[in-house]
Amino acid sequence: MSADLDSNNIHVSSSLGNSDNLHQQVLASFPLCDITEEDLTQNPQFCKLLATLAQHVNQTGLTVPLKTELEKAEQKLQSQRHHWLRSESLYRGLQEMIQDHCVRKQHASVPADQNMFVETMEKCLLVAQCVKQLDPSSTTNPDQPLVLGLTPQQVMELMPPEKNVQIMKESLPRELEKHLKKKCLSVLSFYQPESENESEGLKTSKLSYLSARLDKEKKSAESLKDTCRENTVLLQRQTQLYLSELIKCIQLLQSLILNNRLKVQTELDRKKLDYFEGKCELLSQKIKLEMVEVQLDTYPTETISAHKKIREKLESERKACQVEKQSLELKLASFEILGKEFETLAEEYYRLRQEIEMKNWALKEFTQYNDM
Structure with a gap:
C-alpha cells in the first residue's frame, strides 16, 4: 500500500511539473466540493492531496471496490424491482378488466360467457389474495392466531368450479392481451395525438417501437438532467467567483469615493467658509451704513458728535460700575463665608x-x- 502511495505521489509530482491545468483537473474530479481555484492556489499541499485522492475515488466520492459492490446491489435491486413490477402490473391489469366489466354491465348487457369469465377471475383473485394474507411467512410469529380462525385450505375451498377456472385460464391471455393493447393505444394517443385518425395496422406498427422510443427519450432526459446538474454546480462556482470579485470592486470603489469625497468636501467647506465670512462682513458694513444714515436723518452733525461723547462717557461709567459691582460681589462672598x-x-x-x-x-x- 505504501508503495502504491509513493508511486501516486511521484505521478502527482510529475503532473505538477508537467501540467499547468492541475487545478482544473482537481475541480473536475470533485465537482460536488465547494472549492475554488484560488483555494487550491493558496493551499498547494491540499491540492496535491486531492490529486492523489482523485486516483482512488470517483466524482461521487466512492472507491472502486465500493462502486463495484454498489453496482451489483443496484442490479439485484433492479431485478427484484422488475419482477415486482411485472407481478404488480399483471394484478392491476386484471383489476382494471374487472372494473371495466362492472362499468359495462351498468350501461349495457354483457354476454353470459364474458360475465362468467370475469366473475371467475374475480373470485380467483380474491381467494389468492386471502390465501396470501393467511399464509404465515418466516417473518411472522408461528404462534400468532389466525385471522377469523381461517386457514388457507379453508379459503381454497371457495374457489370456483374447476371447469370454470380452466375456461378462464384459456381465455385469460387473449383477454389480457386485448386489454393491454387498448391501454397501449391510449398511451400512443396521448403521446402522439395525431395518430387518432390513423389505421389500426399503423397504430400497431407504431406500438412495436413505442417502448424503445420512450426509453430513448427517458435516457435523453436523464442525460439532460445530469448536464443541467453539472451546469448548476459550475454556475454556482462561477457565481461565487463573480460575487467575490464584485465585492472587491465595490470595496475599491468605496475607498476611491471616500477619498475623493473627503478632498472635495474639504475644498468645498473652505470655499463656503470664505463665502460666509465675506457675506458676514458685507452685512456688518451694511448695518453700520444704515445706522449712520438713520443718525444723519434724525440728528444734526453736532448732536451726533455730542451723543458719541455722551455714549463714550456712559460706557466708561458702566464699565467702572461693572468693575465695582464685581469687587463688591467678591467682598460680599468673602463676608458670607x-x-x-x-x-x-x-x-x-x-x-x-x-x-x-x-x-x-x-x-x-x-x-x-x-x-x-
Missing part, C-alpha cells in the same frame, strides 16, 4: 451708621438754626 454671627454684626453696624447719619443731620440742622 464668616457665617450668621458676622451677618448680625453687619446689621448692627448698619443700624449704628444710620443713627450716626441721622444725628449728624439733626446736629447740622440745629447748628444752622442757631446761626440764624
Whole structure:
C-alpha cells in the first residue's frame, strides 16, 4: 500500500511539473466540493492531496471496490424491482378488466360467457389474495392466531368450479392481451395525438417501437438532467467567483469615493467658509451704513458728535460700575463665608451708621438754626 502511495505521489509530482491545468483537473474530479481555484492556489499541499485522492475515488466520492459492490446491489435491486413490477402490473391489469366489466354491465348487457369469465377471475383473485394474507411467512410469529380462525385450505375451498377456472385460464391471455393493447393505444394517443385518425395496422406498427422510443427519450432526459446538474454546480462556482470579485470592486470603489469625497468636501467647506465670512462682513458694513444714515436723518452733525461723547462717557461709567459691582460681589462672598454671627454684626453696624447719619443731620440742622 505504501508503495502504491509513493508511486501516486511521484505521478502527482510529475503532473505538477508537467501540467499547468492541475487545478482544473482537481475541480473536475470533485465537482460536488465547494472549492475554488484560488483555494487550491493558496493551499498547494491540499491540492496535491486531492490529486492523489482523485486516483482512488470517483466524482461521487466512492472507491472502486465500493462502486463495484454498489453496482451489483443496484442490479439485484433492479431485478427484484422488475419482477415486482411485472407481478404488480399483471394484478392491476386484471383489476382494471374487472372494473371495466362492472362499468359495462351498468350501461349495457354483457354476454353470459364474458360475465362468467370475469366473475371467475374475480373470485380467483380474491381467494389468492386471502390465501396470501393467511399464509404465515418466516417473518411472522408461528404462534400468532389466525385471522377469523381461517386457514388457507379453508379459503381454497371457495374457489370456483374447476371447469370454470380452466375456461378462464384459456381465455385469460387473449383477454389480457386485448386489454393491454387498448391501454397501449391510449398511451400512443396521448403521446402522439395525431395518430387518432390513423389505421389500426399503423397504430400497431407504431406500438412495436413505442417502448424503445420512450426509453430513448427517458435516457435523453436523464442525460439532460445530469448536464443541467453539472451546469448548476459550475454556475454556482462561477457565481461565487463573480460575487467575490464584485465585492472587491465595490470595496475599491468605496475607498476611491471616500477619498475623493473627503478632498472635495474639504475644498468645498473652505470655499463656503470664505463665502460666509465675506457675506458676514458685507452685512456688518451694511448695518453700520444704515445706522449712520438713520443718525444723519434724525440728528444734526453736532448732536451726533455730542451723543458719541455722551455714549463714550456712559460706557466708561458702566464699565467702572461693572468693575465695582464685581469687587463688591467678591467682598460680599468673602463676608458670607464668616457665617450668621458676622451677618448680625453687619446689621448692627448698619443700624449704628444710620443713627450716626441721622444725628449728624439733626446736629447740622440745629447748628444752622442757631446761626440764624
